[in-house]
Amino acid sequence: MTLKNDRLLRALRRESVDCTPVWIMRQAGRYLPEYRETRTKAGDFLTLCKTPELACEVTLQPLRRFELDAAILFSDILTIPDAMGLGLTLNEGVGPRFSKPLRAAADVEKLPEIDVSSDLAYVTDAVKMIRRELDGAVPLIGFSGSPWTLATYMVEGGGSKDFRLVKGMMHDQPRVAHSLLQKNTDAVVNYLKAQAAAGVQSLMLFDTWGGVLSTPDYVDFSLSYMAQIVEALKADEVSRDIPITLFTKGGGQWLEKIADTGCDAVGLDWTTPLSDAYQRIGDRVALQGNMDPTVLYASDTKVQTEATRILHEMGTANGHIFNLGHGIHPQIEPARVKTLVDTVHSVSKEIRGN
């Protein structure tokens, strides 16, 4: 099927575009009243994720409001450990919790292999339904948490400020940590292949917590596994042509290493100037980012100024996908997002003389 709007895919391939494509991490989420309504209907967050009709509905909601250049599958990064039987609960305010966290070598050893086609069928069903509903309007992005990021939640049993338990395992029982990371990697590869087979047109790995590691630990315990995933996807008939974006929050010092994995695009948080990133790796990969999400708390004028500043950092260079440097906060006014999306399109057209 030909896409009516293929800006995202063109930018990911570093081809010319009429204007810069834009989507927003967590664009389907709590800042939208219609999302909150659907979520209330679902009862809880996991039910929302696990009911393809509802996941499809919330995926499409932001596209009805804003001229976004992509849809992203509504799901959670913790679907894999949930399928592994760790007992996930997701509550607003509290954050994710696993009732059966992995604390010892034996826990990791006993971790079951998942069968994506049955255990995570609700995800691939949602992908198929969304593709049908989108009807080629914009591409659909699929995703997973990175093996390291999944491991942090699986070992800590939830979010953490100091990552005491998972880093303790990494430092003291590196073999156990590597065994867990390999199991996560195998599951992520199968998961993303299944998403590709179901119809996603772009893939993204969220390495939300890679940035809490030292450089050698990042390379050994996070990046090397993401590199394995990229390699496996590029070696597979179905997924080989689907561009993949790696995003390590706090990974600004490691951009060259991330680009070395062979990924197609690198996500940037707001601490790295886009122009620096372009100089460092822009000849090899596309760049996604990178406005500070808190700018959306400010006035429309400030949103316009900041989006314009960022677009000028890329100028007319190819290979930029505009996004925030992290997920949108739940308290943001939807009107600010409209301002942002419209500004990105109009200013980037002007910059290109279109």
Add this chain to the structure above:
Amino acid sequence: MTLKNDRLLRALRRESVDCTPVWIMRQAGRYLPEYRETRTKAGDFLTLCKTPELACEVTLQPLRRFELDAAILFSDILTIPDAMGLGLTLNEGVGPRFSKPLRAAADVEKLPEIDVSSDLAYVTDAVKMIRRELDGAVPLIGFSGSPWTLATYMVEGGGSKDFRLVKGMMHDQPRVAHSLLQKNTDAVVNYLKAQAAAGVQSLMLFDTWGGVLSTPDYVDFSLSYMAQIVEALKADEVSRDIPITLFTKGGGQWLEKIADTGCDAVGLDWTTPLSDAYQRIGDRVALQGNMDPTVLYASDTKVQTEATRILHEMGTANGHIFNLGHGIHPQIEPARVKTLVDTVHSVSKEIRGN
């Protein structure tokens, strides 16, 4: 007075040393049973800070256990906003809270100028007492929070995950934010001058939250004020020869800019390889850091391996002060710290062939 151990000051001046000096951020703190005992005696944390005898006692405690090459004044980074009347409470588990946070332009306007010599006399009294007790054994480090870091707590009213309010002020009312930062800067300058006059032999600015800013915002709202402080201290008779260290957590991408302030040393968190930092700015400043504090949860062997790895990154180059990349966690076994300190001394001696 001649110091019996001047390794720290020599390393800060990038002179040769017999072995690498080491101290630990938060070395006087909750991981030590004797600290917890003194704190219980004091009743609460603020009383501990505000009673020079007790502050002196806890400052000296870690030096009785470990062969540390420096003492650091026991105090809190929030003494300045406390003196400004914002109503500080510090409770374990909850973190700092201000009962009168700054939310509007009028709040910032009304902020009183503090008189360090009376309002913060408890700090300078503690400095004098500690110097007397140390009797030249090791140098004493004084410190302050950076203007931006102080502002985050003053506006948010406590710690924050997203810095919504202070960034909102920065984006939407930049003049108000700058006015607050200038007031903080003036207070910090007076505060550090007073610490210098009272006898501290080295100074440090903790910019704990500079790393949450975009590069242009970091330069405008955090670094430029730290640069003002460095300049003011270097222009003052009493403080001009006291080396000053700037530490922005998460500032690895901005090391050159930090060194440009004219500071004597740059603190590094654990995400930047020490060897990279040395290549980038080691010809201009000393480097302090940078072991991941979570390594101290691991075995003695791992602590030794990791400290050795970091020391080898510097090799025989001058200008390294070993430290963690962030404060020591309260759950750490004191025995691990002994292993760390002893390893730093013995391995760095070996590396130098001493």
